[in-house]
Amino acid sequence: MxxxxxxxxxxxxxxxxxxxxxxxxxxxxxxxxxxxxxxxxxxxxxxxxxxxxxxxxxxxxxxxxxxxxxxxxxxxxxxxxxxxxxxxxxxxxxxxxxxxxxxxxxxxxxxxxxxxxxxxxxxxxxxxxxxxxxxxxxxxxxxxxxxxxxxxxxxxxxxxxxxxxxxxxxxxxxxxxxxxxxxxxxxxxxxxxxxxxxxxxxxxxxxxxxxxxxxxxxxxxxxxxxxxxxxxxxxxxxxxxxxxxxxxxxxxxxxxxxxxxxxSVRQNDDMRKISAWAAMAAVPTMIAGVYGMNFEHMPELRWVWAYPAVLAVMAALEVVLYRTFKRRGWM
Known part of the structure; x- marks a missing residue:
């Protein structure tokens, strides 16, 4: 060699x-x-x-x-x-x-x-x-x-x-x-x-x-x-x-x-976005849950405008939450 x-x-x-x-x-x-x-x-x-x-x-x-x-x-x-x-x-x-x-x-x-x-x-x-x-x-x-x-x-x-x-x-x-x-x-x-x-x-x-x-x-x-x-x-x-x-x-x-x-920062951003959407979904879920707890005194059975009123309240709360999260940069 x-x-x-x-x-x-x-x-x-x-x-x-x-x-x-x-x-x-x-x-x-x-x-x-x-x-x-x-x-x-x-x-x-x-x-x-x-x-x-x-x-x-x-x-x-x-x-x-x-x-x-x-x-x-x-x-x-x-x-x-x-x-x-x-x-x-x-x-x-x-x-x-x-x-x-x-x-x-x-x-x-x-x-x-x-x-x-x-x-x-x-x-x-x-x-x-x-x-x-x-x-x-x-x-x-x-x-x-x-x-x-x-x-x-x-x-x-x-x-x-x-x-x-x-x-x-x-x-x-x-x-x-x-x-x-x-x-x-x-x-x-x-x-x-x-x-x-x-x-x-x-x-x-x-x-x-x-x-x-x-x-x-x-x-x-x-x-x-x-x-x-x-x-x-x-x-x-x-x-x-x-x-x-x-x-x-x-x-x-x-x-x-x-x-x-x-x-890590991006994951935190993702978690904030997920938390924001979860909070927005929780509001109508909570209202619907309260409605389902009492069948004898449900207001909409005797009040024609009950459903539209509740839906309006849900929509208003969703808008408020969305604008709040958007302003804080969570969405």
Whole structure:
């Protein structure tokens, strides 16, 4: 499952080794580094890479099983970094995350990709067109992958912002009338933001270490200290993304709360209208009920105008109630 394997010297690509076991020795012999890219390797397929580059068993286990949070771990012979690229699907309004594991050593880079969201092919092509950057060694690969991942976060954040504006306009539009499906749509959108947040939030700590910012700053093995300004730039972009995601999450919660309050107000309006019509129906029912309680002294049996009078009283009371409820906004 090796997608690509090449040795880089002075920022230029050379032919990959015929035998993977000679990759590291060949890279060191020419004063360069080897970059091996794998896609969802099995345990058996990964054994040769593990032996050749002396990768730590714990990091190998994480790389094979995937489903890791973004993190940075330092071992004796390598640095292990986990990133979670994100893909946004406009057709389904769904956020899908992949995983990229990076093993970084003094003269090697091993990248392991899981899922569909991965910028590695484009990153390799871009780096090969920038020999000055690629000449910085394995650190340049780590920087380029992190930069491409975070830049795509910015694009996804903008897409989510646009979709939230459309969702907000639809939920509160008069035509929607507070549809019962609106709450489920808002909640579904909140789930997508949460998925996005799981990729961007934990990455702040590893980038803080790489950038040498704050109390976590310090030298990171296998990473050139001169690369810190570049990682600070990536860290700044990630900070803006996390602030944007935080704002989106709060806004979605506010939209959901406002929608539920709007539904509650509409239900109260409906109950007032039902109560008003019930009150109007109760008046003639009450009069008819009183009439039916006494058959011996019913006035209409001896008074010709009894029925018209009672009907007139009913109509007058109905008009009075209707105007009263209408004036109070109940109808």
């Amino acid at each position: 090796i997608v690509d394997c090449a040795i880089y010297r002075d920022g230029h690509r050379t032919e990959g080794p015929e035998d993977l076991s000679d990759a590291l020795a060949g890279a060191r012999a020419v004063g360069g580094f080897v970059w091996i890219g794998l896609h969802e390797p099995s345990e058996r397929e990964f054994e040769l890479v593990t032996e050749e580059f002396a990768l730590h068993p714990l990091s190998v286990e994480d790389a094979l099983k995937a489903h890791q949070r973004p993190k940075l771990e330092v071992y004796d012979d390598s640095l292990f970094v986990v990133l979670k690229p994100v893909v946004y699907e406009p057709e389904s309004d769904a956020v899908t995350t992949g995983e990229v594991m990076i093993f970084l050593g003094d003269a090697f880079v091993v990248t392991v990709r899981h899922g569909v969201g991965s910028p590695l092919a484009a990153v390799r092509r871009r780096l090969e067109q920038e020999p000055e950057l690629l000449g910085k060694g394995p650190t340049s690969v780590l920087y380029a992958i992190a930069d491409a991942t975070v830049d795509h976060y910015v694009e996804v954040s903008a897409e989510l912002q646009n979709d939230l504006e459309e969702l907000e306009a639809d939920v509160f539009s008069p035509e929607s009338g507070g549809s019962r499906h609106s709450a489920s749509r808002v909640y579904g959108f909140k789930r997508q933001i949460m998925e996005f947040r799981r990729a961007t939030g934990p990455l702040a700590v590893p980038l803080t270490r790489l950038a040498g910012v704050g109390t976590l700053g310090g030298s990171v093995p296998f990473v050139d200290d001169k690369a810190r300004p570049f990682f600070r730039d990536v860290h700044d972009h990630l900070t803006r993304v996390n602030e944007s995601v935080e704002g989106l999450d709060r806004l979605v919660s506010d939209v959901l709360s406002a929608h539920l309050a709007q539904m």
